[in-house]
Amino acid sequence: MIIVLRPEAEQRDSDEILSLIEKAGLKPLYMPGVERVVIGAIGDERILKKFHIESHPMVEKVEEILSPYKLVSRDMKKTDTVVPFGKDGIGGNRFIVIAGPCAVESAAQMKKAGAAVKAAGAAGIRGGAYKPRSSPYSFQGMGLDGLKILKDVSLETGLPVVTEIMDQVEAEEAMPYVDAFQVGARNMQNFRLLTELGQLNKTVILKRGMSATITELLLAAEYILNEGNPNVVLCERGIRTFETSTRNTLDLSAVPNIKKHSHLPVIVDPSHGTGVRDYVAPMAFAAAACGADGIMIEVHPCPQEAESDGQQSLNLTQFEDFMKKLKPFALAAGKTM
Ligand code: PEP
C-alpha cells in the first residue's frame, strides 16, 4: 500500500500512520519528499483495512497494490480452473457451448430444443424455470414443472442443464434437477444468495451485473468461494451504456481482463449482450477468438412464438449453421472443441 499525505501534514501525522502500520505487523516505509510525505506498507495490506487509513484527515490518497479479492485471484492460483459441468467441465483448453431457450415453456418446446442443440454439438442446455422479468405482467416461468422438464431433457440428451435461481428457496428446489445454477445479472450482488450458493455443492454460472465493474464481479465470485464452493464460472453478458441500438454493450475486453486477474473460467452470453439475433453469431465468434472458455446462447424452436427474448434467439437451423462455423475461432485462440 502506498499512502500519500497532504502537504500540510506534520511529522506527528507521519509518525501516527507509521506506528499503525507497524502495529498491524507490516513493514512501514517512510519516504519524505520535497512537497509531501509518502508512506509505504509492505506485507498483506488487507490487514490494514480495519484501520481506515484512507479516512485519516491528513491522508490525500491511498493506492492499494493487492487486489481486494483473494481466492478468485490469479495470484492465488496460477493455472486455469476447470469447473465441473457434464463430461468435460468448463475451462482449461476446451471451448464449450451452452444453448437453449430463454425460458422453459413446455415439454415439447424443450425436448425439440434439447435434441437440436445436442445434435449440433452443444455441451450443455439452458432454460429458465424462474424468470426475472422486468415487468410483473410478463411470463414468470414454469417453476417446478419447468425444472422437471429440464431434468427429463437432460436424461434424454445426456447433456447437463443450467437454470437461473433468484433466491435460496429456488436454489434448494432446483438442486436435484439441474447441473449448474445461474445467478442472473440482476442478482450478481445479492450477497445472501451468493453466500448460500457457496454452501451448496453445485456449479454456479455468475453473470456480470448490468452496471458492475470487473472488480465487483470478482468480489461477488469471492463470496461463493469464501463459503467453500470453488466451482464458479464467470459470464460476461453486456453492460448498460449510452448506446440504444443494442440491448446491452457486450464488453469482450472483460474476457482477457478477467483472465489476467482470475483463474476462474469465463464464458460470454452474446444473446443478452446484444439483444439482436443478427449480432449473436458474430459476437459469439469474437468471444471464441478472444479466449473465452465458452458461450451461452439462446436458441428456440420457434423464436417468433417465444414467451421471452425471441428477438435475440436463433432458431434451430440458424444454430446448426452457426455451430458449423464456430470451430476455427476457438482453434485460433488455442482451444479445442
Ligand atoms: C437469461 O439468461 O435469460 C437472463 C435473464 O440473463 P441476464 O441475467 O444476463 O439478463
Ligand code: MN
Ligand atoms: Mn433471456
